[in-house]
Amino acid sequence: MVNAALVAALVGVPLWAHVAGEPFTITLATRAVIFALAAVGLNLALGLGGLVSLGHAVFFGIGGYAMGILAFHAQNYLPMFPETLAIEGTKSMPVIWLVAVIASALAALVIGLLSLRTAGVYFIMITLAFGQMFYYFTISWSAYGGEDGLSIWVRNGFPGLNTLDPIQFYGLCFTLLCGALWLSHRIARSPFGLMLNAARQVPHRVETVGLDGQRAKLVVFVISGAITGLAGALFADLNRFVSPTMFSWHMSGEIMIFVILGGVARLFGPVAGAVLFVAMEHVLGDLSDYWHIYLGALLLGIVLFARGGVVGLLAGRAKSHD
Amino acid sequence: MTEPVLDIRGLTKSFGALVVSDGIDLSLNPGEIHAVIGPNGAGKTTLIAQICGALAPDAGTIRLKGQDVTALPTRARARMGLARTFQISALAMEDTVLQNALLGALGAAGNPWRLFRPVLSDRALRARAEAALDRVGLLEKAAMRTADLSHGERRQLEVAVALTLEPAAFVMDEPMAGLGAEGGQKMTALLDTLRHEAPILLVEHDMDAVFALADRISVLVYGKVIASGPPDAIRADAAVRDAYLGEEA
Ligand SMILES: Nc1ncnc2c1ncn2[C@@H]1O[C@H](COP(=O)(O)OP(=O)(O)OP(=O)(O)O)[C@@H](O)[C@H]1O
Numbered sequence A: 001m002v003n004a005a006l007v008a009a010l011v012g013v014p015l016w017a018h019v020a021g022e023p024f025t026i027t028l029a030t031r032a033v034i035f036a037l038a039a040v041g042l043n044l045a046l047g048l049g050g051l052v053s054l055g056h057a058v059f060f061g062i063g064g065y066a067m068g069i070l071a072f073h074a075q076n077y078l079p080m081f082p083e084t085l086a087i088e089g090t091k092s093m094p095v096i097w098l099v100a101v102i103a104s105a106l107a108a109l110v111i112g113l114l115s116l117r118t119a120g121v122y123f124i125m126i127t128l129a130f131g132q133m134f135y136y137f138t139i140s141w142s143a144y145g146g147e148d149g150l151s152i153w154v155r156n157g158f159p160g161l162n163t164l165d166p167i168q169f170y171g172l173c174f175t176l177l178c179g180a181l182w183l184s185h186r187i188a189r190s191p192f193g194l195m196l197n198a199a200r201q202v203p204h205r206v207e208t209v210g211l212d213g214q215r216a217k218l219v220v221f222v223i224s225g226a227i228t229g230l231a232g233a234l235f236a237d238l239n240r241f242v243s244p245t246m247f248s249w250h251m252s253g254e255i256m257i258f259v260i261l262g263g264v265a266r267l268f269g270p271v272a273g274a275v276l277f278v279a280m281e282h283v284l285g286d287l288s289d290y291w292h293i294y295l296g297a298l299l300l301g302i303v304l305f306a307r308g309g310v311v312g313l314l315a316g317r318a319k320s321h322d
Numbered sequence B: 001m002t003e004p005v006l007d008i009r010g011l012t013k014s015f016g017a018l019v020v021s022d023g024i025d026l027s028l029n030p031g032e033i034h035a036v037i038g039p040n041g042a043g044k045t046t047l048i049a050q051i052c053g054a055l056a057p058d059a060g061t062i063r064l065k066g067q068d069v070t071a072l073p074t075r076a077r078a079r080m081g082l083a084r085t086f087q088i089s090a091l092a093m094e095d096t097v098l099q100n101a102l103l104g105a106l107g108a109a110g111n112p113w114r115l116f117r118p119v120l121s122d123r124a125l126r127a128r129a130e131a132a133l134d135r136v137g138l139l140e141k142a143a144m145r146t147a148d149l150s151h152g153e154r155r156q157l158e159v160a161v162a163l164t165l166e167p168a169a170f171v172m173d174e175p176m177a178g179l180g181a182e183g184g185q186k187m188t189a190l191l192d193t194l195r196h197e198a199p200i201l202l203v204e205h206d207m208d209a210v211f212a213l214a215d216r217i218s219v220l221v222y223g224k225v226i227a228s229g230p231p232d233a234i235r236a237d238a239a240v241r242d243a244y245l246g247e248e249a
């Protein structure tokens, strides 16, 4: 029910805005959908794997910079590694997405290998530390704008579509979100999902039946990072701009907030959380610069009284990835 | 002579000054139930943890089916056919009873890296899990959330998970604990049928069950095996009465 209402809103509102000539509303919806995608990524690691990552901005940022760097070289007709490989940049979204997914998956593999040796608060600190490393690295990376980031003049293209039309770009983002939701749903029900689910709750049990729970967590961390990386590439394309703030711990926190707000381990939790966040940001942000106070209060209420988040509150009994 | 399924030699382990395993020699032969009894804190659970690979011994060797597994991780020992049940139930409480059994079946099948097909559509896996639940009498509760089971039912599920592994040896840590008289008798009857499938190293406080089931009994006190032999000999042993049975008699 809640899920159906969410999907109806995510289809209906932008279509209405398109007909009514309200491109800003479409842009808001696109922002919500992209945040939702990033959070669907995190929810796989957090909800299914129990991995409290405060470093998912790393993948969001890598996705963003994958887009920024490729488009920057393309728009300036500068090949990458001119002396050796001389790779052209690209303005093609599918290629950019592929690079974003692969790069963030690789980063997640390395970060996962190192941080999964720890658990609990140390895991949180290590993922946070990786985020800070990337943040300060991009600030000092003057070839790609350093602290100022990179501006891309024209949105990248997708074969057969006019991505400059807000509703068409929205459609792309929404389709990718649906794909990620479908993937999460399948994973949660698969043998792999069963193993992971148990590894989160009783790791010693999983080992005792001969399964490798740690490796399962690593695999889900990589998938999780790849999805959030894809969201980063879309976010950069939405704004036609990337900067180190995509890597900031603030960003990691926001992705975490989407998940908690909507409901950890609920399939549509991240979607509900991101939509609510963007709506609050827009409505309350207009009323007061200090709208985060209300966000904080809501978050407090949810953590104290409704662990299932908004989706849990409306849909009742918690069931993993429903 | 058939060689023992499980053969432990000179197992030694200390936590600081506390010696919890003191040169333990122990074996488990095909078709037998070998009970390990001893007072609280004698080191029974730590012995099991070392046998199953959750805890590394300071010295000694553990052989499973003739192979030295002392340095192998828990996972590898499980794949070789060692099934452990826990004193404190180790079950995924948020999951259903069936899902817990499926986890065992998945471990036995050894193909968990499938990300897209629903686990419930795997007939062979399901059949194996349901057969195990049926044997412990939990099949009707397969769809229940494990957290909603009674304590006794969780003990049964704990055994069912071990059953799905179709192991070469069971290592059970107080399967009767907290079962009550009737539950204890049912569990005793079940274990009695199991020994023919795989021998059981049985840690248990319930003396009725131990004397009804065991082919051999070893008595562990302060990490040392102070007596080992057939039930009648153990019952008659003066040192054992002093250290342990005496308290109850
Ligand atoms: N990780 C540990 N560190 C330090 N001491 C430990 C540890 N684990 C167990 N012990 C101690 O080792 C001793 C043996 O514990 P163990 O759990 O093996 O006893 P047990 O025979 O299983 O007792 P029970 O019948 O109560 O289950 C106890 O004194 C316990 O406090």
Ligand SMILES: [Mg+2]
Pocket (backbone or CB within 6 Å): B044, B045, B046, B087, B173
């Ligand atoms: Mg014990």
